[in-house]
Amino acid sequence: xxxxxxxxxxxxxxxxxxxxxxxxxxxxxxxxxxxxxxxxxxxxxxxxxxxxxxxxxxxxxxxxxxxxxxxxxxxxxxxxxxxxxxxxxxxxxxxxxxxxxxxxxxxxxxxxxxxxxxxxxxxxxxxxxxxxxxxxxxxxxxxxxxxxxxxxxxxxxxxxxxxxxxxxxxxxxxxxxxxxxxxxxxxxxxxxxxxxxx
Numbered sequence: 001x002x003x004x005x006x007x008x009x010x011x012x013x014x015x016x017x018x019x020x021x022x023x024x025x026x027x028x029x030x031x032x033x034x035x036x037x038x039x040x041x042x043x044x045x046x047x048x049x050x051x052x053x054x055x056x057x058x059x060x061x062x063x064x065x066x067x068x069x070x071x072x073x074x075x076x077x078x079x080x081x082x083x084x085x086x087x088x089x090x091x092x093x094x095x096x097x098x099x100x101x102x103x104x105x106x107x108x109x110x111x112x113x114x115x116x117x118x119x120x121x122x123x124x125x126x127x128x129x130x131x132x133x134x135x136x137x138x139x140x141x142x143x144x145x146x147x148x149x150x151x152x153x154x155x156x157x158x159x160x161x162x163x164x165x166x167x168x169x170x171x172x173x174x175x176x177x178x179x180x181x182x183x184x185x186x187x188x189x190x191x192x193x194x195x196x197x198x
Contacts, residue, residue, distance in 0.1 A: 007092070010083030011096075013055075024190070037101075039062055045111075052083050067082055076131060106171060128155045130155055179196075
């Protein structure tokens, strides 16, 4: 049996929300900021949570530890690096700030699969989903090297890691409607997400 390893949660909230046109973390859904929905889902896991953000004052109301990017301007991969850099855990569950319907049962399942892998990533609708995924601190050197080279796509970096891809059929056992993968990058996507909550 694999030795027990510690896990924490990192929510990446450092993006510029260019496609949304304003700070999407503050958009209200059912009376709560979008980011608060993600925090609430993560909190149900009863694990330490950190927020990776370049605007910590905007999220002070959460009362959670916050860190700014170690490599500013490097996008999600920089946020992932920052999360792994600051965590004291062996693994980090990495979540996007704009996914309000994360299913805790799925998150627990991904965490349970972490042993012996560098990353555990859902493969849903023929796509890799690196921001509903678990990463080991062992990934830090690979991520650092890719940032130094300007190769900023997490999805291609996964080929360099010992990655467990979780097939859609397995994901649906814990999230039948695949709601964990609904996110809001544009006003249109947010409108669709908001309609689901009515």
